[in-house]
Amino acid sequence: MKVAKFGGSSVANATQIKKVGEIIKGDQERKFIVVSAPGKRHKDDFKMTDMLIKMGTAYISNEEYEEYFTKVLGRFNEIILELNLSQTLIEEIEVTIKQTLALNVDSNMKMDAIKAIGEDSNAKIISAYLSDIGISSSYINPKEAGIIVSDEPGNARILPDSLAKIYTLRDKDGVFVIPGFFGYSEEGKLVTFSRGGSDITGSIIAAGVQASLYENFTDVNSVYTVNPNIVENPKEITTLTYKEMRELSYAGFSVFHDEALIPAIRARIPVCIKNTNNPEARGTYIVAEREVNDQCVSGIASDTGFCSLYVSKYLMNREIGFGRKLLNILEDEGISFEHAPSGIDNMSVIIRERNLTPEKEEMIINRINNELHPDTVSLQRGIAVIMVVGEGLVNTIGVANKATSAFVKANVNIEMINQGSSEVSMMFGIQANDLDKAITALYHSFFD
CATH class of the missing domain: 3.30.2130.10 (VC0802-like)
Incomplete structure (x- = not known):
């Protein structure tokens, strides 16, 4: 069984979500789907998480926040309408946003809950869409999934007991859509990972269910040997080791959050970076070991x-x-x-x-x-x-x-x-x- 994580560009609008549906349909081993909040649709667009942060900051500071609220709700409504889904979804999302803003908790805890709305709402929308196209799909909340984390707002870490709880998901039937980026503390508080944390969620789920492969879908065919914004048409990397990817991620490779691979590394789960817009491309595989030749620099x-x-x-x-x-x-x-x-x-x-x-x-x-x-x-x-x-x-x-x-x-x-x-x-x-x-x-x- 495989875990597939789809980044912000892969779920930015209805067109991209339809591609996600075809990818999941194309391989029955893709049982666990981890999703990000909607990313940018074009260069001058906004990321959903950034807009939620602006909304939350304004609300907590007793400033005008309605403009951000309208943009957030409008973006989700546009996706729901284009996917021909029930309007009850947007009504539920609106209620969730209002209830989250009204939470009587400290500002750090409230901000984490606000930031998580992007992933959580998108997971519900995508699960509903998958069901609509004939895939037996269920939304599953991170608490229900067993993602138990440390109580460190904005910087949560997975707790050791989580993996055994996540493993029990293997016995359930159907496809599960899980929002990335957040988990719950042992006391039941919603706590987010650091930015880019949906990659961490994907890695945690892959390790927990002992997946045969963790696929990370993004908007590039593979990892390149060097930043393509600096060198034109650089060579692609077909295979990397965990150690190599960790070093490259730390030093600026933006494909992966630099902490994201740690759960997969510990469980020795192979990882494949693939392109949502070109899913037939081989991608880059990240493995425990690879053959080393004279061209040792990857x-x-x-x-x-x-x-x-x-x-x-x-x-x-x-x-x-x-x-x-x-x-x-x-x-x-x-x-x-x-x-x-x-x-x-x-x-x-x-x-x-x-x-x-x-x-x-x-x-x-x-x-x-x-x-x-x-x-x-x-x-x-x-x-x-x-x-x-x-x-x-x-x-x-x-x-x-x-x-x-x-x-x-x-x-x-x-x-x-x-x-x-x-x-x-x-x-x-x-x-x-x-x-x-x-x-x-x-x-x-x-x-x-």
């Missing part, structure tokens, strides 16, 4: 929005606990770090810029000076991170030479290299304004 990912905190102190290597103290300062200020390459007298800590406000920056630098007494401490913003990823990379001769030669040809200065902390990736830090030419040079070096 993909090149990149992301911007980083900064580098540089600390230098003579004989740092002899000062026991220096690194721990430095990272403790970041922890005390609520800042997580991404990478921390170091030398005998210096240490760099890579941080997401969005986590480091100017006020936090000043406080952290003052604490480092006062508590660690370094020779130098500085912070550089505008850093981009590039990850060269591939199984067998650490044992393949010449990969670093190829990469650094590409940077030389592109006339790009390398601010930082981190190799060895991962057996499947090599990380480079450069100035963000050099990113496109660096990526282009790396692609030609490894894939032409």
Whole structure:
């Protein structure tokens, strides 16, 4: 049996939902269907979740929210009308929105409930449509499905007992449509995952029912070796390992939420990324292991929005606990770090810029000076991170030479290299304004 998850672009309107219906009809093994909220129908359109957030924020702040309410309801009504479904559906959705806005709970819990309306309503609509075209379909709420999560609004994590409860769904007949993005705490509170969390729901269901395959339907035929917005017509990747996909997702590949694969990885469920608009295409398979050849690099990912905190102190290597103290300062200020390459007298800590406000920056630098007494401490913003990823990379001769030669040809200065902390990736830090030419040079070096 298969679990199929359909992203926002795949369920953005009635036309796309009809394609979903044909895909489910075409394979009786597709028993569990996880759906997102409606995404953009065109470039200038809005995502349903974004509109719900605006509505919820305005309502909680006692501001005008009716415009957002009308847009949300109108979007769902348009889908229902074009699918020729009963108008009782839109009436139920309207009641749900009003009841959710009126909930007498704290603002975080209310906002989670509001954000979940997109996925929940879309699941009910899609289930009704599948029944209408002759598929024995049922909507199933995440609580009923057994998705029990931690009580962390906007950042829920699946609890260990959930998988055994989800497994019991295997014994039920028919196709089940499950809204993504949220679950319920042990106390019965609705709690959402982080943004992109419908991928997490799909992975959890696949692991729970021990699916033969988890299909993730999106709007591309496959994962590409590099961002197609930077390099024209890049090569497709046919097979990736879990480790490779995790590294690529972290560093900017937008096909998957970077936490989404964890439940599938632990259950060793193979994953296939497929195109709703071209379901016959092979797609990209993500598996536990793959055959490694001389072309060990599978993909090149990149992301911007980083900064580098540089600390230098003579004989740092002899000062026991220096690194721990430095990272403790970041922890005390609520800042997580991404990478921390170091030398005998210096240490760099890579941080997401969005986590480091100017006020936090000043406080952290003052604490480092006062508590660690370094020779130098500085912070550089505008850093981009590039990850060269591939199984067998650490044992393949010449990969670093190829990469650094590409940077030389592109006339790009390398601010930082981190190799060895991962057996499947090599990380480079450069100035963000050099990113496109660096990526282009790396692609030609490894894939032409």
